[in-house]
Amino acid sequence: MLLEIKDLHVSIDGKEIVKGLNLQVNAGETHAIMGPNGTGKSTLALAIAGREGYEVTSGKIIYKGQDIVGMAPEERARAGIFLGFQYPVEIPGVSITNFMRTALNEIREYRKLPVLSASEFLGRMEEKKKLLEIQNKLTNRSVNEGFSGGEKKRNEIFQMAMLEPTLSVLDETDSGLDIDSLKVVAKGVNTLKTKENAFVVITHYQRLLEYIVPDIVHVLYDGRIVRSGGKELAIELENKGYDWIKKELSRA
Amino acid sequence: MSKIQDSTALKKQLEQMFRENSKLISSHDQPFISKAREEAIISFSDIGFPHGQMEDWRNTDLNKALSGKYTSLFKPGHGDQSIDQIFKCNIHELETDQISLLNGWYIDTKKPLVKQENGVISGSLAKAMEEYPEIFEKHYGKYADKDKDGFQALNLAFAQDGFFIYVPDNVVVEKPMQMISIINWSEGLFIQTRNLVILGKNSKITMVHCDDSTNEEAMFNNSVTEVFIDENAQLEHYKLQNLNNQSTLMNAIWFRQMKNSSLKSNAITLNGGLIRNYTHTVLDGEGASAEVYGVYLMDKSQHVNNQVFIDHAKPNCYSNELFKGILDEEASAVFNGHVLVRKDAQQTNAFQSNKNILMTDTAKANAKPFLEIYADDVKCSHGATIGQLDPEAMFYLRSRGICAANARLLLLYAFAREVVDKISIEALKMRVYDMIRKRLKGELNICDTCALHCDGPNKEILFEIDMTKV
Numbered sequence: 094m095l096l097e098i099k100d101l102h103v104s105i106d107g108k109e110i111v112k113g114l115n116l117q118v119n120a121g122e123t124h125a126i127m128g129p130n131g132t133g134k135s136t137l138a139l140a141i142a143g144r145e146g147y148e149v150t151s152g153k154i155i156y157k158g159q160d161i162v163g164m165a166p167e168e169r170a171r172a173g174i175f176l177g178f179q180y181p182v183e184i185p186g187v188s189i190t191n192f193m194r195t196a197l198n199e200i201r202e203y204r205k206l207p208v209l210s211a212s213e214f215l216g217r218m219e220e221k222k223k224l225l226e227i228q229n230k231l232t233n234r235s236v237n238e239g240f241s242g243g244e245k246k247r248n249e250i251f252q253m254a255m256l257e258p259t260l261s262v263l264d265e266t267d268s269g270l271d272i273d274s275l276k277v278v279a280k281g282v283n284t285l286k287t288k289e290n291a292f293v294v295i296t297h298y299q300r301l302l303e304y305i306v307p308d309i310v311h312v313l314y315d316g317r318i319v320r321s322g323g324k325e326l327a328i329e330l331e332n333k334g335y336d337w338i339k340k341e342l343s344r345a
Numbered sequence: 346m347s348k349i350q351d352s353t354a355l356k357k358q359l360e361q362m363f364r365e366n367s368k369l370i371s372s373h374d375q376p377f378i379s380k381a382r383e384e385a386i387i388s389f390s391d392i393g394f395p396h397g398q399m400e401d402w403r404n405t406d407l408n409k410a411l412s413g414k415y416t417s418l419f420k421p422g423h424g425d426q427s428i429d430q431i432f433k434c435n436i437h438e439l440e441t442d443q444i445s446l447l448n449g450w451y452i453d454t455k456k457p458l459v460k461q462e463n464g465v466i467s468g469s470l471a472k473a474m475e476e477y478p479e480i481f482e483k484h485y486g487k488y489a490d491k492d493k494d495g496f497q498a499l500n501l502a503f504a505q506d507g508f509f510i511y512v513p514d515n516v517v518v519e520k521p522m523q524m525i526s527i528i529n530w531s532e533g534l535f536i537q538t539r540n541l542v543i544l545g546k547n548s549k550i551t552m553v554h555c556d557d558s559t560n561e562e563a564m565f566n567n568s569v570t571e572v573f574i575d576e577n578a579q580l581e582h583y584k585l586q587n588l589n590n591q592s593t594l595m596n597a598i599w600f601r602q603m604k605n606s607s608l609k610s611n612a613i614t615l616n617g618g619l620i621r622n623y624t625h626t627v628l629d630g631e632g633a634s635a636e637v638y639g640v641y642l643m644d645k646s647q648h649v650n651n652q653v654f655i656d657h658a659k660p661n662c663y664s665n666e667l668f669k670g671i672l673d674e675e676a677s678a679v680f681n682g683h684v685l686v687r688k689d690a691q692q693t694n695a696f697q698s699n700k701n702i703l704m705t706d707t708a709k710a711n712a713k714p715f716l717e718i719y720a721d722d723v724k725c726s727h728g729a730t731i732g733q734l735d736p737e738a739m740f741y742l743r744s745r746g747i748c749a750a751n752a753r754l755l756l757l758y759a760f761a762r763e764v765v766d767k768i769s770i771e772a773l774k775m776r777v778y779d780m781i782r783k784r785l786k787g788e789l790n791i792c793d794t795c796a797l798h799c800d801g802p803n804k805e806i807l808f809e810i811d812m813t814k815v
């Protein structure tokens with residue numbers, strides 16, 4: 094198993110947000126996580142990536158057989174975990190090129206791979222830019238600075254393509270994307286998909302799942318996964334909303 | 346109180362030195378300069394050294410610097426030594442004309458003053474005083490206010506040598522002029538250099554002014570520069586400061602700008618015990634513009650004080666100030682920006698900004714932007730920030746595999762970049778980037794050569810690809 098989350102509890106500022114969550118992801122799988130606003134989806138994603146202040150009060154996040162709770166975010170990234178942010182940060186003055194070069198070099202150094210030469214690196218940039226139909230002028234700019242909502246999301250997937258992670262958690266990468274961009278992003282994800290890696294896609298819209306077809310769909314509600322099923326579950330949610338789940342839960 | 350006594354002691358010592366050496370001090374003088382010296386030493390006796398109760402000096406502690414033991418040289422101390430024996434300096438891909446001071450004295454004694462075919466004169470101030478009395482009578486001591494503070498008076502009384510640059514009307518100087526001031530003496534020196542720069546109408550020059558130490562001796566440099574920028578003339582002035590932690594540099598620059606002239610000044614402070622940059626410009630003709638920038642990277646107990654006074658004396662002028670600093674450990678910084686818009690200076694545009702990043706709880710920054718406006722049709726803004734690195738940005742970078750140290754480096758570098766990006770000479774900009782990178786990594790030393798030549802431990806730099814080289 095690539096990722097196994099066991100009875101995870103996460104608090105922010107002493108307030109419990111994730112309340113006993115279980116999730117298992119195998120290599121080669123794509124999972125979708127849906128759920129109403131404010132139920133803890135991003136909190137889960139950030140806890141997996143190791144955001145400071147997201148305190149794991151109990152439970153385990155086992156990745157490749159090792160509990161990563163307490164590991165620095167960069168160590169997780171080097172081990173192959175990637176988070177596509179719901180709200181990517183603007184970093185004036187740091188160009189995407191330098192950012193990616195530094196990241197890739199550090200990851201490669203950690204994995205004892207030779208550092209890419211400037212031309213190898215730029216070759217890789219070109220290849221991934223083509224894949225995601227990213228214009229040159231975008232990568233010469235500062236990270237996310239002044240990017241449109243859609244450009245920011247596309248840039249997240251571009252970074253994922255550059256770093257080739259094993260586990261990618263994509264937090265609402267589809268929101269803010271027009272239909273063409275959505276297709277490009279989906280194509281990117283599908284091209285990068287292998288038997289060895291896995292994707293956890295957080296979304297509100299079933300539309301994305303027509304392009305990135307999940308093996309399993311989960312519903313996250315009030316800090317827990319309360320239902321899991323096949324891709325039909327997403328269609329059902331799209332049609333009926335979340336009320337029926339809430340009702341069932343309150344009855345139980 | 347012993348501290349005050351110490352600065353009084355230095356004051357007494359200097360007054361006595363002046364009397365005992367006045368013959369030597371005034372040996373190159375025109376009579377009016379000797380007269381100015383006499384008046385200046387009286388001013389100094391009256392006002393003395395600045396102290397913490399004065400608004401502009403409130404957060405700058407001079408006590409330690411003024412209680413040091415110093416000697417002064419009233420004639421050059423280097424004999425026949427040539428500059429190449431002390432240091433070499435070259436910025437990759439940047440050709441400059443170079444003039445140098447060693448311990449406050451112009452070093453090339455064989456050719457103290459050079460007049461080029463196009464009429465540009467450069468070299469020793471002492472020599473120029475003798476040769477060009479008419480220029481001195483018109484400009485010397487006319488822009489710097491000797492009563493502004495004790496240091497200005499003291500400098501006017503004592504100054505014997507420094508840089509002199511004269512660019513005639515309509516001459517565009519292509520090669521930047523590099524002015525290097527090196528301190529290398531076996532005891533603590535008290536130096537008072539004075540520079541005079543004249544730009545004729547429609548002329549243009551770029552100056553790169555480097556202040557460097559070459560050893561760990563204490564020194565006190567009280568430097569005053571006067572610059573006249575005539576109509577339509579353009580000056581770019583870069584200052585690179587890389588001094589040892591025992592050094593004190595009082596650096597006052599007084600500009601007078603005429604109609605449609607433009608000034609771009611950029612002070613890059615990388616090291617120094619106590620550095621004060623006072624920039625004073627009078628926009629004395631319509632259409633003049635002054636861009637005054639600075640970036641400082643201080644650590645240990647270093648202190649930097651940037652003071653800018655912009656006098657919008659005429660309508661339709663533009664000024665823009667941007668100072669950014671990174672302060673680590675116990676370092677401290679002061680920024681005081683004062684913009685004066687006089688009654689008739691309509692259509693003034695004046696902007697001012699100071700941003701600081703504190704790396705520790707013990708680092709300190711003080712910012713006081715100040716607008717004093719008497720005209721009604723003006724566009725002015727000012728702002729100051731003091732903060733830490735953005736934790737969201739830190740996490741974003743780290744989540745891509747970049748370690749905390751490098752993430753910090755990337756963000757700090759990006760922060761400083763906004764100022765460095767304003768350097769218009771590409772080769773110099775690259776060199777400054779490099780120095781800042783080294784400084785941030787703790788690899789920039791007070792080398793035994795000029796900072797610009799200091800390659801330090803030549804480690805591979807992880808980021809920044811020069812796209813032109815692939």
Ligand SMILES: Nc1ncnc2c1ncn2[C@@H]1O[C@H](COP(=O)(O)OP(=O)(O)OP(=O)(O)O)[C@@H](O)[C@H]1O
Nearest residue numbers: 105106108110129130131132133134135136137179
């Ligand atoms: N820094 C914080 N301090 C306090 N509460 C927080 C903090 N961050 C998130 N929360 C709270 O945690 C809860 C879960 O937030 P989270 O961002 O995980 O929701 P989400 O499921 O991703 O929602 P959405 O679909 O709107 O993105 C919310 O109630 C939110 O207000």
Ligand SMILES: [Mg+2]
Nearest residue numbers: 134135136179
């Ligand atoms: Mg969310």
